[in-house]
Every structure is written in structure tokens, then in C-alpha cells.
Amino acid sequence: MTAPTAAASHRTARAPGALPLLGHAPALVRDPLPFLRSLAGQGDLVELRLGPKRAVLVCSPELFHQVLTDTRHFDKGGPLFDKLRPFLGDGLGSTPHDVHRRQRRQLQPAFRPEAFTRYLAVMREEVLAASAGWRDGAVIEVEQHAYPLIARIITRTMFSADGSSAAVAAIAAAYPDFHQGIGRQMRSPFRLLDRLPTRANRRFRRACRVVGQVVDGAIDARRRGRDTGTERDLLTLMAGEGLTDREMHDQVVTMLTGGIGTSASALGWALHFLSRDEVLADAVAREARAVLPPDTSGRTDRDDGSRPPAALPPLTLADVNRLDLARRVVAETLRYYPSAWFYSRTVTAPVELAGEHLRPGTPVLLSPYLVHHRPDLYPEPELFDVDRWLPERHAGLPRQAYVPFGTGSRKCIGDVYALTEITLAVAVIASRWRLEPPPGPVPRHLVEPRPWTVIHPAPLRLRLHSRA
Template structure:
């Protein structure tokens, strides 16, 4: 192996001649000696602590004559020489940059090149400008020369610089000059993505952690500012405020690809007209008829359950809710075909709405991503199914007491729903009605299994008031504890975790200015768990609705179906379906959690229970 222990500079060489790059120490930048007298430079260098330590190292022996070095410059003579520099040192060589040899190389007392690995400026920088010592790893001015390929320590050096740069950018973004009165920006905003990583990591915990002092906090999803309301008083003001001040927001805009101009998405005069035409379909006389259909569907599906067989409860409640909706919405001969297609298309629609609402950049909706393409296919399938069913149902409108038949015959000053409007309203009821009711029902039985004392009181009430007869609409008022348990389940597990509105013009909320076009959002799920409103808010306690603790609550504290112009038009339908389902299931089956499963909240279009696997056992007196 050739001897590579050569000096790193040549004081006996001609003045101004640079150090050949093939003789530089491995992992170091070469230097050019001073153009002044070499003797004076070496005299000054002798006092350098690194230079005095270098005299003890093997490659700091007296330099050979230039004629002795010539063969070493030739690749034909010295295989260790290349134009790119000397060959890499082998393990065991004192110049090796392995982990075992790295620590001594960082000590300036042992290695004069250690200044290159440190962020500290070399002491040679303090010498007079007349002469600079040719310290290895520095330029003529004594500054450290750093290149990516020079040292293994450069990875850490660049990482430190990147962290400092990003911290500076974040600090500037958080303390930027805001227009007077604009809500404060939540700390921790990142460039490009804003607060989106924290929101996606744990959405409910993130929204619950928003500061309540200012009542309005700016959260960035990508570059889009979202003004979050943390006061239930401001939320009610937002929902019941002056007509035309706010329109439907970001979430509803993304859902319009499926819902069209249905009642859940439309606004203004269009929404008012749609609501006026739809309301007769949810009259009390209609609900009484729907209750009979609901009971027959639930009894049929739960009658097929196998004792002791585990099953995913939220999947079962969703299929039951879809079947209930299709049988009340369509004629019985068309319901089965529609139900199958709805179940196939629904997952793609839910995933598409959720993903596009949280995209940090709007142009991502147009990318050929799997979720986007599935969303488009599912929406097209949904629309085709609904249009086909409407066309079939129009052929025989006589004696049609279904919900869709009511919509077809609805008139407003001799004007009826168009084909497109009928499709949009039908799609809205199928998606919104099935998702919210099924989710609430799954959470209800989850809490019932966790609280046996609540379950026993509920079953006792059902058996005392109903006996063995089937439930009817007239029985609802005789079940106060059941109604309180439903209210508590909706409070603790509200299906909607993110809703928004868009300001038409500049407005003021809570003393903060919201610019025109600003997205104003709120979270019903976190508002219903506010400890300032509800005592012990995370506890499932139906008695809070019976013992007077909630009598003095402000009207804005609990809004299960919304308020104002956009209050849910099918709230009585949803409560009827929940009551019928609970009465049919709880009197016949006792549901318990499968051991080893941990139920988690997963915010999607609604807050879904993950891993809710339960086991059904028949009740002894059923």
C-alpha cells in the first residue's frame, strides 16, 4: 500500500503555489499558502494550538524535497493517486472517517483539521491581515470551507441550518402584520401545509385544544385560512344571523358534486323553495306511516342475528338505515334494487367528500388520484340509480304513499320539482339520512354496553310501557328515559365534527373582522363537550336531561339538528328511526363488546366508531 502520510502544505515550494488537491487530507478542503514570505507565515503558525499539536501526528514530519514527491504525482507510479484526490483511507488508517475514528478528529488538540468540523471560527481569523497561515480546511481568510462531500458532519450541519430556516419562516408567518381586528393565528403554522398535519393527526383533540379566550382563531389548511369559532354563542349568531350574510361553506361546496342543489347544499331563495316543497313529506301523519316500515325492517334484520356471533355494529346499523330509507323513500318493488347500488356507491362518495374538503390546494381535486376517480364513479352511479327509480315511479303515481311520491306530487304555486331537483333531493336524503342515523345508533349501543345501569333502566322502561306489543308513533311520549338517552348519545357523539359557512361580505364576529369570502367553521362535536357548559362532559349520563341540570342551558348550548334557516328538515324522521330501532333491538338483544377490541373515534364525513365489534346475546324475557 503506498505511503499517504504527506504534509498538507509545502512551505519549501514556490510562493503562491496551491496545495495539490490529491494531497489534501481526506475529507478536507485544500488551501493556498500566503503569497508573502513563507518563513513569516510559518513563524506565525507555530503559535497556533492546532499547528503545535500537528507536529505530533504521523503526517506532520519534515516535508520531503520536491524531487522526492514527483513520482507520487503520477498515477502510473502511485496507484493511490487519482485526479479526484487520493484513494479513500482504509479502516485502521488514522485518517479514516469511520465512527470509531471520528471522536479524536473533533479535538483541536489532536487534529488541526478539527476546526473544519466545528462551527467555531478558526483562531487564525484573528491574526493580522498581513499573513494568513495555511491551516488545512480553511481558505486564505481563515474561514471554514464547507462542502457537502467534505465531511460526514455536513449532514448534521445542513440539518441544523434547515431547522433554523424553517423556524424563522414559521416565526414570520405567525407574527406577520395582520389587518386590524383580524383573528389571531394559531401557533405552530408550517409553510405550505399550515396546520393540516396537526389536524389530520387527531382532529377532535386538535379542535378541542383551540384557545377559547378570543372566541375566534385562524387555522390554516394549506394556504387557506379558516376562522374557527370556539363560542357556542357566536355559532348560534352565525346560524341565525342576517339572511344573506353567509352562504354554505367549504364542506358543502365539495359535496355539491353529489348533492347538486339539494336542500343540504342550496342557499337563498332556492333553499327556501326546496324546504317549502319538502316539509309535507315529514308531516306527523307521514311519520306515523314510516314508523310501521321502520319497525318491520329493523325486526327483520335483527331477527337474522346469530347468538354469540361477533359482528361490526356500525356496518350493520348502516345497512339497516339504508334499507329503511329506500323502503320509505321508494315503492317497495323498487327499494331492493336501489338499496344494493346505494351501498356500493356510498364508500367512494364519503371518501371523496372528506378528502377534497381537506386538500391543502384546490388543484388537487383535478389530479387523477384514486380517491378522486372513485368519487366521480360513485357519484355517477348514484345519480344513474336515482334517475332510473324516479322514471319508474313516475309511470304509476296512483296510490303512491312513499316519500318520493310525496315529492313528485308536491306543488308550489303550480310549480313542481324538476327532474334534476328531484334527483338532488333524493340523493341528499339517501346519503345524509343514512349516515347520521346509523352512526348515532352505533354510538348509542356502544355507550349502553359500557354503562349496564343505564341499559337496565332503559330496558325496564321499554318493557313496562310497551310490554310485548310493537312500538308505535304514539308511544314515543311515554318513553322519557329513552328520549334522554338518545339526547345524551347525540350530545356526546354528535355525528358532525366540522361544519362551515362563507362570508358574503366583510362581517364582525366576536369583535374580530372576517373578510369577504372568509371561511368560518365550527365543530359541534367539541362544542357539546365543553366543560363550561356541561358538567363532566365526557360522561354518558342521560339523567342530566331529567333532573333539571340542563333546564337553564342557553339555547345556543345544545343544537343537535342545527338552528335557523338550515335546521335539519328531517329531524322528526331521524328521532323516530332512532327510537324504533332502539326499542326493537334493546328488548330482544343484549349487546356486549368483543374482548380485546378498543373502540376509537375516526372523524370522516361523520365521527365513525372504529373497531366496534359486538356480540349479541338474546334476553331471557324476550
């Protein structure tokens, strides 16, 4: 029996331009962002062909919400998920709904507000350290700084490792190859290509080995009580819940995979948008200096002229929440380029979606990027406009229209964590440095988006000007 759905007035369409045998797969692999934007106007549910297989692409916020919250008819699966799955094992992001609920309950305490006192101290320390070596007038390649920064933060917060730990350095060094390798394999049409002994494949295999060994080493050290992690971090939580080593391994790799590339690319894009708008960047800098404790914001003198204390005063979630403009920069960045821009589900029981009968096994494609660029929801969607997020402007926006972290029971477990670290990084960096595209052949506004596992800003070279 087909389960009916509430939505009766949705428009369905068939995507134009399918190639014989290959269908729409080449368009999706070659230049997906313009292709997705072109489909938004076609209908609320658009049928595509991926090779011989029929798939549907969800284009309306209501249907997006329906697919992600109806766990009786839709579950993890589909072409994108199937490619990612081997790297994630049975971690939180990949398990089917029946197992997922228990896992989510076990891991949720690592993301409670109480945990953020420690997280914020690490985030601040790492952001300050990452930019400490920058020199006035130098040109940096942003992702080369953003990736190690975010990798170090997540490794330190989840393992309670200290900043000098070899595990932290090893993950930060291996992660770019690990992440790029996953991205390459997700786009690669033939598995055989992934096995060839090319330089890139060798680097990827080495990175996989390093990440696996570091994670297993951290789990082993915690079991034997050899490390210093006494806090209630992710490893302690999982050991207390009786997880096996294999289960712990999959959860940690899932956190690293879900939490590094997504946040690092968002930070890169946020810095890119600030570099294009000096007035906005100056306003973010002023706000950071007014809100954050002196040493964090680059303001070294205190109002009364005394020297700042040696130990920084604790930073709280409330402080970061008061960074209203920096938060709007991050919100607009994640609208414009939502890191998790494309993912999928599979139909698990016959269902009707927007009047279309879907059989079990039908891939359902979801793109926050597509929803976030619908002109009927976001006027002038190609304009980066932080004022969209002023309360009076976004009051009328349907709640489901903004989905950078997904929705429903599989909504990103690290949403507050990610928003906090990216906002803090943007504010601290902007308060100390003005970033500017270097002169050269690439026009200021053109930084090519590379939609792989996440949407990378590459190459993003920016010149540093100290605000000191």
C-alpha cells in the same frame, strides 16, 4: 360598510401552532377532535390559517347561533362545503338562501307528523328484520348492520318502495362505498389523488353510478306511473310542485347523503355506549318492554297469556316519545359524538363578529363537537352521562349549547325523523339483545372515533347475548 354585531364581550384569539405554508390544515386533518377541544378554551372566536387563507372558528354557542341565523352576512360556503357540493348538486343542503326558502317549503310536508304513521311502520319492520338474523354469542361489526338498516329505512320511506324492491337493496349495498368515498375526497388535499384509478376510487365511482341510476330510475318510474308509490311521499310531493327531473335527483341524493351516514353512525355510537354500561342497557331494555307493543320489544307473551296478533298494532310517535331513557341515550350520544361534527359557512357581506372585521369570502368554521365538549357548559364533558338530559339538570343550559341538528333556517329538516328512527332502533335492539365488547386487546372504553364526513365508531365489534 361593516355591519356591527351585538356581541361586544367575546374573546378572540389566534390558534397556536400554525405550520409555515400549511397553517393549521394538518392538525385539522390528522387529529381534529383533540385539536378542536384544545381551541375551545382559547376564545369565543379563534383565527386559524388554512394554507394561506384566514379562517375563523366559532367556539361560543351565542356566536354559533348568530352565524347560523344571520342570513344577510353568512351563507353556505367555505372549505368543507365546497368539497361536499359536487355530490349534492343543487339540493336543499347546498342552495343559497334566496333559493333555499322555496325548496324548504316544497319538501317540508314529507316531514310533517302525519307522515310518521307510515314511516314508523317501515322503521319498526326494518329494525326487526335487521336483527332477525343475529345469533346468540355471535360478534357483529356494528356499522355493517347499521348502514344497510338506515339506508333501507330512508329509501323505503322517501320512495314508498316495498321492502323487497331492488332499489332498496341497491342503495343499501352501494351506500357504504358512496359515503366513504365522499369522506375520503373531503379529506384529500389534492384533487388529482381523487382521480387516480385506485381500488377505493373505482369502488366510489361505481357506488356513485349505482346511487345515481337508482334515484333516476325511481323518478322515471314515478313519472310514468309504473311504481306502487301512491302515498304522499317525497317523490310525489316534488312531482306535484313541478320540479324537474334534475331537481328531484339532487333533492333525493341530498336526503340520502344527509340522512344515512349521520343516523347510522349515531346508532353505532349509542350501541357502543350501551355495551359499556350494563345497568343502563338493562334499564333501556325494561323501558322498551314496558312501552312498546309486545312483538316489537321482544316480549312475546301478552300480560293475559294470549298469543300476540299476527299484524302488529300500529306504533305512534307518542309511543316513541314515551321511551324517555332511550331518548336520553340518543341525546347524550349526539352530544358526545354529533354526527355532523364540523361544517362551514362563508361571509357574504362585510360583518363584525366578536369585534373582528370579516371580509366577504372569509371561511367560518362551525363545530358542534367543540361546543358540546366545553367544560363550562357540560361538566366532565368526556363522561357519557344520560342524566344530563333529566329536565332538572339541563334546565339551566343555554338553548344554543346543544346543536346536533344546527339551528336557524338551515336546521336539519330530518331532525325528528332521525331521532325517531335511532331511538326506536336503540330500544328494540336493547330489548332483545345485550351487547358486549368481545374480549381482546382493545380496552372496553377505547373505540377510536374516526371523524370523516361523520364521526364513525370504527371498528366497533360487539358480542350479542339474546335476552329471550
